Amino acid sequence: MVRATDVVNRLGSKVEGRFTSKLHETRIAAVLGIALGVSFTVCFVTGLLSHLVQHPPSWFEWPSRPAGLYRVTQGLHVVTGSTAIPLLLAKLWVVAPRLWTWPPARTVAHAVERISIVPLVAGSLFMLFSGVANVARWYPYDFFFPSAHFAVAWVTIGGLVAHIAAKITLTRDALRRRPAPELARATSIDRRRFLGGVAATSGLVALATSGGTVGPLSRVSVLAQRVPSEGPQGMPVNKSAAAAQVRDLATSASYRLVVDGNVGTPMSLTLADLRALPQTEATLPITCVEGWSRGANWRGVAVRDLVAMAGGREGAEVTVESIERGGRYRTSTLTHDQSQDRDALLALEINGEPLHIDHGSPLRLIAPNRPGVMQTKWVTTVTVR
Numbered sequence: 001m002v003r004a005t006d007v008v009n010r011l012g013s014k015v016e017g018r019f020t021s022k023l024h025e026t027r028i029a030a031v032l033g034i035a036l037g038v039s040f041t042v043c044f045v046t047g048l049l050s051h052l053v054q055h056p057p058s059w060f061e062w063p064s065r066p067a068g069l070y071r072v073t074q075g076l077h078v079v080t081g082s083t084a085i086p087l088l089l090a091k092l093w094v095v096a097p098r099l100w101t102w103p104p105a106r107t108v109a110h111a112v113e114r115i116s117i118v119p120l121v122a123g124s125l126f127m128l129f130s131g132v133a134n135v136a137r138w139y140p141y142d143f144f145f146p147s148a149h150f151a152v153a154w155v156t157i158g159g160l161v162a163h164i165a166a167k168i169t170l171t172r173d174a175l176r177r178r179p180a181p182e183l184a185r186a187t188s189i190d191r192r193r194f195l196g197g198v199a200a201t202s203g204l205v206a207l208a209t210s211g212g213t214v215g216p217l218s219r220v221s222v223l224a225q226r227v228p229s230e231g232p233q234g235m236p237v238n239k240s241a242a243a244a245q246v247r248d249l250a251t252s253a254s255y256r257l258v259v260d261g262n263v264g265t266p267m268s269l270t271l272a273d274l275r276a277l278p279q280t281e282a283t284l285p286i287t288c289v290e291g292w293s294r295g296a297n298w299r300g301v302a303v304r305d306l307v308a309m310a311g312g313r314e315g316a317e318v319t320v321e322s323i324e325r326g327g328r329y330r331t332s333t334l335t336h337d338q339s340q341d342r343d344a345l346l347a348l349e350i351n352g353e354p355l356h357i358d359h360g361s362p363l364r365l366i367a368p369n370r371p372g373v374m375q376t377k378w379v380t381t382v383t384v385r
């Protein structure tokens, strides 16, 4: 009679036996693990920051300075996430034989350690896939990307912490050149070649994505989804006026900016009124959460001047709203620190020209150290609180 355990055992050793490369070893797994640990940590922290900036809890206040800080943190988020892809694939390949070990667990602790790999691997694959898909603006699923990406980030980082706790001794030993448990081990030349190849691939991915935000690199950045200088007035557009269905209202002579200060009746300003107000200039980047960014010189009415006109106190909270009817990015809020920054503008001009309609004409918000999704276009109401 054939026993089930025998069949499973034979199957297990058969699969294990297929991994003949000497590169499936602890030392390589340890080095890749450290590189992944670092890139995942930077990616997680910068991603968490981006989430807090966009959905600030009461204890969190994101400063308006340095003006380009978000450009750096979000650039790091996209670049570290992208470079983690070759690292993760290499790591999974190196440890693949261990995923087939039989029996699956020797002790309860071993079982717990192995089970904790499931959220880590599944979470990592989901994070990297959904991140890349979002950058490519491809949504082959129904859920809202930022919520899912944020929730799974916690699952993944939880799995990572558990995995590091379980593997830290093994990693240390492997790196101290104590004999690894494998029978056949890679020579140092094999190892160096393999890790060198992985490092080169990750480096190329970094180079190929960072051009989305580091201007001079854009010529070699084949993977960056945007050339920062391509688009009307030398600036990319995520949502055009046509896509937002605002063309008619944005170009209509009946356009008004309504400023509601909660004192007296709201002010209603025509385009001519806005142009007649004192104009302020600022050089600030648009930094899309998808990783591209581009600086420009903006000119328009300072938010703090409007606050003063509306009788609001200095550092009031200010909410702007777009003509756009639907859409998730039709409104955004400037907190105290941000609304009194001298560079927080409702811009009428970019680089000396009237704003292109796709960049938010007649009026758009542009303020320091903010994610692109919070630089509202086609602004028609300002509420001062």
Ligand SMILES: Nc1nc2c(c(=O)[nH]1)N[C@H]1C(S)=C(S)[C@@H](COP(=O)(O)O)O[C@H]1N2
Pocket: 235, 236, 237, 238, 239, 244, 286, 287, 288, 289, 322, 324, 327, 329, 330, 331, 358, 359, 360, 372, 373, 374, 375, 376, 377, 378
């Ligand atoms: N009303 C409105 N404003 C918006 C958006 C939008 O969809 N609707 N998109 C935002 C996003 S995601 C970015 S990155 C910037 C891009 O600005 P740009 O098109 O001028 O480059 O606008 C922001 N402002």
Ligand SMILES: [Mo]
Pocket: 238, 287, 288, 289, 290, 372, 373
């Ligand atoms: Mo964006």
